[in-house]
Amino acid sequence: MPLSFYIHIPYCVKRCGYCDFNTYTPGELKAGSDIAQVSNGYIDLLIQESKIARSEVSTSKPISTIFFGGGTPTLMEPADLGRVLKSLEADFGFAQDIEITIEANPDTVTKAKLNQLLDTGINRISFGMQSASSHVLKTLDRTHNPENVIKATTWAREVGFNQVSVDLIYGTPGESIADWDQTIDAALALPITHISAYALIVENGTKLAAEVKRGEIIIPDEDQTADKYLLADEKFTKAGFNWYELSNWAKAGGECRHNIAYWQGSNWWGLGPGAHSHIDGKRFWNVKHPTAYRERLISSTSPIMDSELLSDSEKESERVMLEIRLPEGxxxxxxxxxxxxxxxxxxxxxxxxxxxxxxxxxxxxxxxxxxxxxxxxxxxx
Ligand SMILES: C[S@@+](CC[C@H](N)C(=O)[O-])C[C@H]1O[C@@H](n2cnc3c(N)ncnc32)[C@H](O)[C@@H]1O
Ligand code: SF4
Incomplete structure (x- = not known):
């Protein structure tokens, strides 16, 4: 079975109001005032964990996909991300056609930085666009200017990324069908090969959930959200992006192989705090907080917090849930x-x-x- 790595970067400059991912701002970590300070030494911890993976994983197969997710991986220095890649390559080997993706916030890249990322071997980039409408971005509490997505995707193609994706969110309170239509058109005007579009989930404990609870904003009804899905599918398909998973569309050859590996129940190791792994039917996950993760590793203790062996019926439920989302069913x-x-x-x-x-x-x-x-x-x- 092919082997994949997920590499978690748990830092963001600011937390978006809807997001409950395992990510922290420097202020939340109370360890300093900027990302460089709070992430100091983090890459070495990831490399240290990758050595544990090497001793635990028996496969002799080279790595087929790697995904830097977050958080905001593009806040890290490209040379540091390159160090993790070099170490993984030395320990496991890379498949000749390895896919290495990085998630990026459009505000955190320059053309020079994109060039450096490409030089490390990263060959796929996914930008968090979310919406082209300023008022929707404001409700989502996003910091980026829609113009930056055009700049960032264009630079990515210019420096040589062949696979460029954007993430969109639909169903944000206050988003009209016309707003979503404009977002779809704006995404399709970009030089991209892949689109993920997810309905907004109001996650408990987020700023957005508090606003909804107080009645300050109202969640759109399900029928309107379904209409938005249908509109997106129609326009994406017409533009040559075919659905290959419920929420993902790609030009031919632009499918994300890392996500396909997840959906097909492949083997993957997640490096970093809170990261989950799945190796030969066993699931395990790391301690969630970056401080706990650091403490474990500096005392030469495994960061794995717990594990479970899936029963046959759990494996079956999971298979059905994931595979029904694919066109082949x-x-x-x-x-x-x-x-x-x-x-x-x-x-x-x-x-x-x-x-x-x-x-x-x-x-x-x-x-x-x-x-x-x-x-x-x-x-x-
Ligand atoms: C870790 S973020 C991507 C990278 C980067 N931090 C960014 O936001 O641009 C992964 C994606 O998850 C999606 N996401 C996060 N929270 C969500 C929510 N509550 N509902 C729907 N999508 C969500 C967003 O589309 C986001 O782009
Ligand atoms: S930038 Fe991305 S990971 Fe960070 S808080 Fe916003 S959506 Fe979440």
């Missing part, structure tokens, strides 16, 4: 006959592809994609 022979009976109404209702059903597969049509969770529940009942 799942095979009919892998589900119970009772589940097949329950799915018949979705087949006649047009939410499952009749053509694929004949070929022995359960796959979602466009209207089925809007109720993927319900269909998963029917399968697993």
């Amino acid at each position: 799942i095979s009919k022979s892998s589900v119970t006959s009772a589940a097949l009976l329950r799915l018949e109404s979705y087949l006649t209702g047009g939410q499952l592809s009749a053509q694929d059903w004949e070929l022995g597969r359960i796959s979602l049509t466009l209207s089925g994609r809007l109720m993927a969770d319900r269909i998963v529940r029917e399968i697993l009942l």
Whole structure:
């Protein structure tokens, strides 16, 4: 089975109001006033953890994908990210066609920095665009100016990134269909090869959740959010971006192989605080806080906090949940006959592809994609 690495960079300059990712501002870490100060020594900890991975993982296969996620990985010095890559390459080897992605906040890159990132071997970049509408960005509490996304993606292509992606969010309170339409057009005007579009999730404990609770902002209804999905799919498809997972569209050859590895239940090791790993059916995860992570490693203790072995039924639920989101869906022979009976109404209702059903597969049509969770529940009942 191929091996992937996720590398977590848990720092952001400012926390966006909707985000509950495991990331920290310098102020939250109370260890200094800037990112350079709080992240000092962090790369060495990642390298140290990668040595633990080397001793634990028995595969002799080279690494096929790496993903720097966050947080804001582009706050780190490219040379430092390059040090982690060099160490992984020396210990595991890289597949010839390795895909190495970095998530980037559009405000944190310059053309020179993009050049340096490319020089480290990173060959795919994903920008957090979210929206082209200033008032939506304001509700999301984002700091970037929409103009910076145009600059950043153009520079990325100019310096030689062949794979450039943007992340979009739809369904933000106050976002009209016209705003979303404008965001879609703005994204499609960029020199990109991949788009992820996720409906906004109001995560407990965020500033956004508090605003919703106080009634200061109102979450749009589900029908409008579904209409936005349909509009995005129509326009992306027309522009040559094909859906290859419920929330992801790509030009031919632009699919993110790292994400495909997750969805197919492949092996991956997550480096960094709070990072999760999955190796041969075993899941384990690291202590969440960067300080706890540092303390573990400097005392030569493993940062792994806990682990679980998935039971066969848990593995099966996970497989169904992930694979139904892909265009090829799942095979009919892998589900119970009772589940097949329950799915018949979705087949006649047009939410499952009749053509694929004949070929022995359960796959979602466009209207089925809007109720993927319900269909998963029917399968697993
Ligand atoms: C770790 S962030 C990406 C990198 C960078 N920090 C940025 O925001 O530009 C990963 C992506 O998760 C998505 N995301 C985060 N919180 C979300 C939420 N509550 N609902 C929907 N999408 C969310 C955003 O689209 C974001 O671009
Ligand atoms: S920049 Fe990205 S990771 Fe950081 S708080 Fe905002 S959405 Fe979350």
